[in-house]
Amino acid sequence: MTAHQPAPAPHPGASLHGGGAVNYLNAAPGLRSWLTTLDHKRIGIMYLISILASFLLGGVFAMLIRTELLTPGRTIMSAQQYNQMFTLHGAIMIFLFIVPGIPAALGNFVLPLMLGAKDVAFPRLNLASWYFWLAGALCLLFSLLFGAADTGWTFYTPYSTTTNTHVVATTLGVFILGFSSVFTGLNFIVTIHKLRPKSMTWFRMPLMVWALYATAIIQVLATPVLAVTLLLLIVERTMGVGIFDPALGGDPVLFQHFFWFYSHPAVYIMILPAMGVISEIISPFSRKHIFGYKAIAYSSVAIAGLSFLVWGHHMFTSGQSPLANMIFSALTFAVAIPSAVKVFNWLATMYKGSLRLDTPMLYVLSFLFLFGIGGLTGLFLGSLATDIHLHDTYFVVAHFHYVMVGGTLIAFLAGLHYWWPKMFGRMYSEKWGRISALLVFVGFNLTFFPQFVMGSQGMPRRYYNYLERYRVYHEMSTAGAYLMAIAFMIIAVYLAHSLVKGRLAPANPWGSATLEWETGSPPPVENFLGEPQPGDPYDFSALVYDPALQGYRDAKEQA
């Protein structure tokens, strides 16, 4: 008699809907299969690698900037090199990392899964959007090698039309990147309208989907304006047509209107998906239904709409009429309200819950603290009297870093740690996750809080040289930057380590109720084997913790 062979232990990452050992990562091998893939999950991973590489590059420039600013006068580079550094830091971080960031790297992966769909509406357009990103990135990096632009990421005219650095290469790169953004936005809008299951009505969608939808609207409507503006800049530089340079009969302030008409909505492209991530994490990690679902959903769309009406608050000292200044200031305060409402809703979600303080939740708590400061400091900048004093000082630099880094980057890290088990089928070291979350938090505040004070004391931005009275703030800021750099390196190490040595992840480690957790970790190529049955995305009553899985499963399923 053959000895009874025990049934092989089920792969912890598998679920009734497939995935685990056989999944989208190992289904088709070889670089070629990745570069020609139409699988939204693979495209999401390719975006993830690309934007993380961009973050590293932009981060290196940040460290060079902060090192130069450790002392007034020359520290490690010339003024010209410094001006190129801050231009590259801004352009790379904004156009290569933050704008695509959450939608392309996390959204691409998660959106179809959350809808119970097989893929996005236009898989080829999805792959094309990544190739456009790559082409734009290469164009931008070409300028890095041959004489990077020294205009600042804002390219104000007539400096940008007359300086003899490679402005055309840089702006052409940004122009190409715009297509990547528009394609992603278009794809998501159609996907969300058309690929939802019948039972998932608008108000039964996860809030991440609402966030991606609102973001996509802005991407599609605003990006073309930047594209044309940069094209006009290139035409003026190469053909001497007088659009912006007064020496050629142009109007330099017109450039600012065109530029900010995109670039202000762009900052909401950056923050809306981040807010979606926060909603997705805070609910399961509080074991409580999200509070005020409709308010959060409506506020996302309200922010998207209002974002188009406030661009002039970047131009209060530009010579705009007092009437225009007044209207833009008033509208700017209006756009602050929906964001405040979301913060209160998130706090109310935590009330009376059972809060798990794992790494994703630690980043969520950091977000509330840091985005709180970032948002509240926007009040000083929206108010006319104070903005005149604070415009173009380090106060503004601190404000936007608090919202973009303290807000978007922190939410990106929250989402990365939340969906990491789903994407790669591995758990990372929780201990190192918590340590580095704390280091990022402390390092970030040390870097940027002194900049608020320096700014209100008069220190202008984009300054290579500075007066001795501001030195102590710069020293603190540089120390914080080094601490943050160390924290990010630790994160990179333990995440990479998890890919080879991490514990295999269960299908639903966190006990979330959105559909991506009903399939395997990692998911199978076709996302779901059966027909996923969407319910309330924030109702956890049907989920029970199974110690054998070290994760959650449906209470009705066998262990």
Next chain:
Amino acid sequence: MTLRLFGTALPALLGLVALIAGAGRAAAQSSTGPTFWMPVQGSTGAAGVDSVFYFILWIALFFFALIVGVMVLFVLRYRSRPGREPEPSQTHNHLLELTWTLIPAALTVVIFGFGFRKFLDLSTSPANAYEILVTGQKWKWLFTYPSGYVDDNLHVAIDTPVQLLITSEDVIHSLYIPDFRVKKDAVPGRYSKVWFRATVPGEHQIFCAEYCGTGHSDMLAQVVVHPPGEFEQWLATNADLLDKLPPAEAGARLYAQRGCSQCHSVDGAASVGPTFQGVFGHLVPLKGGSSAPADENYLRESILEPQAKIVAGFEPVMPTYKGRLSDREITAIIEYIKTLAP
């Protein structure tokens, strides 16, 4: 348990808020000196701007303490531990949501109104203001007084409304005087205005606050606020400097004040442009291999048509001074350069 936490933590947080805001506010109320957040209040408009700043600071600190305080309280009270299950509670509450929407909305209306009022004070100059023309150029500020005299610092009389008519010769700059809380872009091809009434004598820093290239962070100047009676004296002594000084000395003053010194040294030091030391009377190597003798005509051409002959090893970045220097001033500068033997 919850009540006790609220009872101790919230007052502590509010105390901290009061400390931070108060540290700034109290100092500002008692004197015009610098505080933790703000520099000296050097003009009549500064106090108004600071009052808006501290008002917003109080509100921001209150809401920050509220948000973080509630968050910390919830983490301590509701953190997951063995046996803890989430307690039933509502998923929405119209009254609560309406309250936390309307109160912030009302506050933002107040902040907007207050900020707009004080902004109007900053923007509306009195009818009898003393007008000074300001020109920004890479990388120097020049101030032209009603007598026609041009200086590289902004001299004003104390307690007198001064209006600045600002423009740029090249790219966008921005005139920023932190102590007066005023800032306005200098835009080529148009004029912009700013006004103030200085109340604190002595020197106040001027920065350029719109990125304009390599020398952006060195484009500095001072507002020199003269006690009563002294401004007119200063203006009289400095006017007609071409009539009073020998040409070479007048040229030295013009070299320092009109932007030449930003790019040309007189001691042989390397800079954006060629040094003036020892240039006169010698052969200058040009880009492209030819050379030119540096006589008076060469120097004049270099000032009026700087792109005509580019010195080897340098970039063609010098702007023209056509219309910005009179013939007498050009002659004075040439005479000064002639005195700079190696």
